[in-house]
Amino acid sequence: MRELDVKEQVVAYCQLLHQKGYLAATDGNVSVRLGPGRILITPTGVHKGFLRPEELIVIDDGGRVVEGRGAPSGEVAMHLTALRLRPDRPVVMHAHPPTCIALSLFKNLRLNGVLPEVILSVGRITVVPYARPISQALGESLVGFVEKGDALILERHGTLTLGRSVHDAYALVERLEHAAQVLHRAHLLGRPPLLPDHEARALEEMYERSRP
Numbered sequence: 157m158r159e160l161d162v163k164e165q166v167v168a169y170c171q172l173l174h175q176k177g178y179l180a181a182t183d184g185n186v187s188v189r190l191g192p193g194r195i196l197i198t199p200t201g202v203h204k205g206f207l208r209p210e211e212l213i214v215i216d217d218g219g220r221v222v223e224g225r226g227a228p229s230g231e232v233a234m235h236l237t238a239l240r241l242r243p244d245r246p247v248v249m250h251a252h253p254p255t256c257i258a259l260s261l262f263k264n265l266r267l268n269g270v271l272p273e274v275i276l277s278v279g280r281i282t283v284v285p286y287a288r289p290i291s292q293a294l295g296e297s298l299v300g301f302v303e304k305g306d307a308l309i310l311e312r313h314g315t316l317t318l319g320r321s322v323h324d325a326y327a328l329v330e331r332l333e334h335a336a337q338v339l340h341r342a343h344l345l346g347r348p349p350l351l352p353d354h355e356a357r358a359l360e361e362m363y364e365r366s367r368p
């Protein structure tokens with residue numbers, strides 16, 4: 157795919173993230189590995205509802221700007237870590253979906269083993285323990301988690317999703333937030349019952365077999 161097409165895609169999905177309420181104002185960031193030493197990333201401080209393709213920045217694997225004006229996203233460490241540890245996933249998307257963030261504040265909630273469609277589409281929802289936003293520590297906090305799945309919730313902060321395309325990474329944000337909304341409603345009614353063990357295992361095996 158041409159780099160301009162990738163830029164236009166990133167802009168379109170940033171607008172969608174904003175329209176859907178998955179981030180506010182300048183929140184959130186997206187990166188795409190274009191090739192060796194070339195990573196496209198959203199700039200810092202730009203409202204994602206009004207982002208333009210020419211504002212995107214190209215950095216190298218050390219986070220140094222190769223092309224573009226302005227500075228890359230403040231969450232660059234998180235993107236570099238995810239792209240380094242998951243060479244099979246060239247797209248990394250970070251958003252702030254409200255229900256995911258709300259659920260991440262409470263450790264005693266049941267996020268896994270309840271909804272079959274979540275197991276089939278996401279596998280397991282993993283919550284990465286809190287690390288300060290816009291820090292090197294946030295990048296390091298992903299080690300041990302980002303290798304295991306494509307859909308992570310960052311405690312007190314948001315989501316991090318990985319994809320083979322911008323579309324795939326976005327679809328996981330939608331899936332995570334929808335699952336979080338259902339689980340939130342269920343927890344309002346009580347403690348949601350788990351699927352029987354054998355059924356959860358069978359669904360997990362189906363997910364592993366179909367995983368791209």
Ligand SMILES: [Zn+2]
Pocket residue numbers: 183184231250251252289313314
């Ligand atoms: Zn954030």
